[in-house]
């Protein structure tokens with residue numbers, strides 16, 4: 001859910017054509033790396049199979065599999081899971097299409113369950129979080145650990161009100177230019193609303209095809225401009241720890257992931273099974 005900036009490399013080179021959904025996901029989430037050392041460290045300290053909840057296109061799952069861990073990547077989005085599966089070819093990654101609030105896997109001995117990138121904020125209220133916490137606990141071994149990244153701080157802005165906004169994220173994929181423009185981050189009651197405008201443009205002509213001295217022509221827009229809105233329910237460390245206790249977990253000291261120039265900071269709430 002990171003708000004980040006700049007032009008991004010998207011997906012592995014030479015891969016099959018990507019679904020637009022995967023391109024947007026890679027563009028808007030894929031460049032975040034500040035949390036990876038913590039997941040690697042938790043995986044090394046909690047040896048055994050890992051369950052990555054809300055795994056998306058595999059940003060974290062693939063990193064841990066490359067480090068030699070066995071990972072089950074769970075997500076409700078079949079298109080993202082399909083991309084993850086293709087990227088994980090040859091690695092110890094299992095994909096599972098399921099909902100975080102209701103999953104039932106045969107495997108119940110996970111050493112570590114991860115919920116990276118503030119995905120837990122997508123669950124609606126204590127009821128949905130409680131359902132997820134109960135499912136997570138049921139799938140962890142007795143000494144297992146659940147680690148959930150929550151929002152630490154964030155800046156509000158509104159492009160329509162003339163506020164400065166982060167630079168759009170851009171990527172050129174299969175000859176098409178994708179641009180995601182951050183438009184607004186606002187608080188509505190207990191929710192943070194993040195709005196982006198997504199535009200698909202014809203990629204500019206190669207420099208050799210342009211007359212000398214001519215700058216890039218403006219790119220033609222392909223299709224409608226799409227508005228993407230994500231709502232995050234706010235939750236504090238102490239609230240999540242209290243809900244964890246209700247689900248049978250024992251909280252351990254939370255860990256901070258500081259903000260970077262491009263991304264907001266997180267707190268990772270740690271709950272022992």
Ligand SMILES: C[S@@+](CC[C@H](N)C(=O)[O-])C[C@H]1O[C@@H](n2cnc3c(N)ncnc32)[C@H](O)[C@@H]1O
Nearest residue numbers: 001029054055056059075076077099100116117
């Ligand atoms: C912000 S992305 C994070 C992706 C990945 N974990 C990462 O860190 O790059 C959130 C992911 O959670 C998934 N998701 C959201 N709600 C879910 C739910 N109730 N059950 C399973 N997956 C869910 C979305 O499909 C999406 O892939």
